Amino acid sequence: MSENPTDLRVVRTKQAIRSALIALMEEKGFEAICVKDITERATINRGTFYSHYEDKFDLMDKCQEQLLKEMETKIVPNIPKLIEETKQDDAGPMPISALMPFFEFLRANQSFMKALLGPRGDAAFQVKMKECLHRGLFGQEHAIFKAEGLLVPPRYLASYIASAHIGIIQEWLNGGAIEPPEDIARIISGMTIKGPLFAAGIRQKPDA
Amino acid sequence: MSENPTDLRVVRTKQAIRSALIALMEEKGFEAICVKDITERATINRGTFYSHYEDKFDLMDKCQEQLLKEMETKIVPNIPKLIEETKQDDAGPMPISALMPFFEFLRANQSFMKALLGPRGDAAFQVKMKECLHRGLFGQEHAIFKAEGLLVPPRYLASYIASAHIGIIQEWLNGGAIEPPEDIARIISGMTIKGPLFAAGIRQKPDA
């Protein structure tokens, strides 16, 4: 309810609860977590949990919402830049600078992201994240892809690209996000623009 | 334990349990299902459930395992054909015939697949399915992609392609799998071989 919690106790408890959630997600997965687990890990009273959240699902929702809100911030403002770079590219370097804030954000929130997108994560979050990417790429007034004249139904184009990106992110996080964000941005852009097989060096010169 | 259940009672109950699981998955999602729900829906005694499965997770595992086993059957035997078609294509029709059994299988198991891959589904299943696709494409002796000379790390190539495919499948199932399998196969192949942007008609003639 409280928008701006000024009381330090509230801030502390909420932080403890969220940290506990993330830690437990990595250990057991959300499904196996019960409220008792969370409160024990956060060393707070169980009743206190219920004074902040309805149940563990409510907690999860709030955490995801916050994350997605921030995430969108890292994408939307960079769309115009991305369009520029995508258009002018053909042989030169891949358009990566526009994607950097996004991947840096993912790395900064590594543990939670990994837990959410991992095998014990939340399928609903993947859907939300796809929608986020979708809005970022298609929902703008200066959208990359005008929905006219496509050879493939827009839904499928969007699904393909969004899912592929999430797949790369999962792989990246799963390996500990060792590679610098630039590398990942380059890999993703290359495969999306030139096509996965071509970018990988398997197919050569695909002409119509 | 029993490999081949000859007793009709066993067959009946197991079938009832699985049907109940699928129905409830669509309604509430796996997370919200309890054993009591399943047994009530299946109109069997709760004790009977426990004589067949350890818990709802065990049931889920068994169902997924069976599905994945069959699924692999629809992919692996068609890999050689797929390679042929992928190689010879450049301007002609997309290689689709090799993918048909796979998409037909998905459609035949529509409700369960949709539930598993949907927002209330199981993230672990998506991972397993990606591994399945991965094995199908990379794990063969006559693999499509030799792991040498790739411009993109093989892990990322595989993740990209597998995730993109699953994304398309999700979109397809989510819309009720209205389009015939051929159409979906064509869309998927096109984007993978020529690249999503090119296949969509946004970029033209991508040369190195």
Add this chain to the structure above:
DNA sequence: AAGTAAAACGACAGTTTGTTTATTATCTTA
């Protein structure tokens, strides 16, 4: 330093879980 609000504590009934018992129903096969 006083007033206020949060957190802790402990208890509550209601569910769900997994196990176990004795009993009934049903299938297999001889």
Add this chain to the structure above:
DNA sequence: TAAGATAATAAACAAACTGTCGTTTTACTT
């Protein structure tokens, strides 16, 4: 088709988790 085997039912059990409440204690704000 009858006998024996085995699956399914019914009912009860402790244990764990849930969500809620009222009271007491703690600690933050001003």
